[in-house]
Amino acid sequence: HAKDAGRNNYQFYARSMNEAAGERLRLENALRRALASVTPEHSPFALHFQPQIDTRNGAISGLEALARWHDPELGDVPPTRFIRIAEDSGLIQPLGDWVIWETCRQVRRFRDAGIDRLRVAVNISAQQLRHENLPALIRGVLSCYDLSAADLELEITESTAMQNPELTLSILDQLSDMGMMLAIDDFGTGYSSLAYLKHLPIQRLKLDRSFVKDLETDSNDAAICAATVALGHKLGLELVAEGVETEGQRDFLAALGCDFVQGFLYSRPLPADAVIDFVKAHRAGQGG
Ligand code: C2E
Ligand code: MG
Ligand code: MG
Ligand code: MG
Numbered sequence: 001h002a003k004d005a006g007r008n009n010y011q012f013y014a015r016s017m018n019e020a021a022g023e024r025l026r027l028e029n030a031l032r033r034a035l036a037s038v039t040p041e042h043s044p045f046a047l048h049f050q051p052q053i054d055t056r057n058g059a060i061s062g063l064e065a066l067a068r069w070h071d072p073e074l075g076d077v078p079p080t081r082f083i084r085i086a087e088d089s090g091l092i093q094p095l096g097d098w099v100i101w102e103t104c105r106q107v108r109r110f111r112d113a114g115i116d117r118l119r120v121a122v123n124i125s126a127q128q129l130r131h132e133n134l135p136a137l138i139r140g141v142l143s144c145y146d147l148s149a150a151d152l153e154l155e156i157t158e159s160t161a162m163q164n165p166e167l168t169l170s171i172l173d174q175l176s177d178m179g180m181m182l183a184i185d186d187f188g189t190g191y192s193s194l195a196y197l198k199h200l201p202i203q204r205l206k207l208d209r210s211f212v213k214d215l216e217t218d219s220n221d222a223a224i225c226a227a228t229v230a231l232g233h234k235l236g237l238e239l240v241a242e243g244v245e246t247e248g249q250r251d252f253l254a255a256l257g258c259d260f261v262q263g264f265l266y267s268r269p270l271p272a273d274a275v276i277d278f279v280k281a282h283r284a285g286q287g288g
Pocket of ligand 4: 209
């Protein structure tokens with residue numbers, strides 16, 4: 001019966017919707033508990049750090065901090081999943097604060113381990129930028145660890161930049177005036193307007209991984225990469241390519257003049273202790 005089948009489909013649909021909603025709620029509750037359990041000695045969250053390589057000389061110029069969450073019951077939850085839930089539930093505020101504190105704590109450890117000339121990039125969500133005390137928070141954390149604003153870079157996506165443009169611009173101006181580097185993340189995947197972006201105090205565009213992935217075989221992707229690098233440079237911006245996995249991709253991007261590359265070709269995101277060893281070995285191999 002068509003009618004019965006329709007009803008069954010609907011029931012099936014409603015059931016899977018409920019399951020999805022139940023799963024989301026379960027994750028949100030686990031995330032809330034996880035955030036409440038953070039102490040100075042122990043955290044279910046960690047940061048991993050992925051090196052960024054200068055294409056001109058092969059040096060490691062910076063690191064991107066990426067959040068990780070290990071839940072005793074749920075196991076490792078990927079950031080693509082929990083960041084979204086944190087953003088939708090308001091939990092990105094405490095989580096984002098933790099990321100800023102932990103980044104600076106680790107940068108201080110890198111320094112104390114003898115690693116200098118290394119800027120660390122932090123991903124910032126839209127809600128964090130709407131908080132007018134973000135600049136004051138960052139200033140406080142930097143001074144707590146005796147770091148300067150130039151040690152940090154903030155990554156925001158195009159859609160973040162486009163939300164609430166006036167407040168966003170005023171906060172980005174403050175952060176930039178403090179001396180922080182600002183980058184547009186996942187560039188090319190959003191709906192930002194260049195007319196608006198040109199007013200932002202940004203220094204870098206991060207070319208999204210989706211264009212890099214097939215650039216060796218897809219001439220459209222290759223054209224998008226070439227055009228984006230040229231556009232960025234014309235606007236006076238530095239280009240960072242994400243998701244570089246092969247030498248072919250790296251060589252193509254370097255030939256375009258892309259300033260920095262980041263990806264599994266060089267390293268996956270690494271725990272803090274491993275990244276210290278990685279940077280030291282890389283620098284030793286380069287003769288400093
Ligand atoms: P993103 O900021 O664009 O970070 C780059 C993502 O690409 C990371 O995924 C990284 O592990 C992955 N990646 C890097 N190189 C390669 C490669 O060569 N191949 C492939 N296939 N992937 C590569 P991850 O760590 O899973 O993070 C996913 C997203 O979650 C991030 O994308 C960012 O949007 C968000 N995220 C992670 N940590 C934070 C955080 O602390 N705060 C906020 N607001 N968002 C975060
Ligand atoms: Mg990023
Ligand atoms: Mg990105
Ligand atoms: Mg991305």
